[in-house]
Amino acid sequence: MIRGIYTSGSGMLAESLRTDVIANNLANADTVGYKKDVAVSKDFRSLLIRRINDGQDQPVIGSLGTGAMVDEVATNHTTGSMRPTGNNLDLAIEGSGFFAIQTPNGVRYTRNGSFTLSAQGDLVTHDGNRVLGTGGPINLANAKQLSVADDGRIMIREDVQGGAADTEAGTLQIVSFADERQLVKEGSTLFKANPGAQQAPATVLVRSGSLEQSNVNVVTEMVNMISGYRAYEFNSKAVQAHDELLDKAVNDVGKV
DSSP: OHHHHHHHHHHHHHHHHHHHHHHHHHHTTTSTTOOOEEEEEEEOOOEEEEOSSSTTOOOEEEEEOOOEEEEEEEEOOOOOOEEEOOOTTBEEEESSOEEEEEETTEEEEESOOBOEEOTTSBEEOTTSOEEEETTEEOBOTTOSEEEEOTTSEEEEEEEETTEEEEEEEEEBOEEEESOGGGEEEEETTEEEEOTTOOEEOOOOEEEETEEEOOOOOHHHHHHHHHHHHHHHHHHHHHHHHHHHHHHHIIIIITOO
């Protein structure tokens, strides 16, 4: 009976963590560039049950589960839908890649291409972190007009003597990884690359005037939340049933 309480209790803990993950996904359903998380469960090592009073045959009854736990919280990097905005500084990536961002803690990566210009003319995120180009941070202080090509080149129109001229202000640094599981979420749609993460050639297209939406499907997440709640409830009832049996074993069966 004690084993049954532990087994059911472990299921309650696993479903509680799964619900937290789903709730975070739902909270970020409208966050640009957000990638949903998935709680991956695994069971504890099962026990093999045999009948022991049948001589040497001892037929196998089956396996007995001893509990469950969340093995990891994995990030799903599938591409979200594209939403046109008409703003040249709103950028979206088609393909497997990330914008490189300079933060106080080092270089980070994101799919959130909602950028703006700082007072100094730097291309920055809404948190004020500078967007990196292949040659370093991108500055557009002298730009009167700008456009972003599919390959990430930023073209600006500057006033010069006798008129205006188009020049290249830089090329966005788009980074891809051989194994995206080496990326760790840090919040604000930023990812940190583990020390062993290997970069790979990025074959992508940059879409100006569009933003990549979250890849969270609200209906699916709600169904998962209801399913998790029911599993939690079943485990709770199992704990209660085992507790009642233990109470009878201690207070009734043990009476002389």
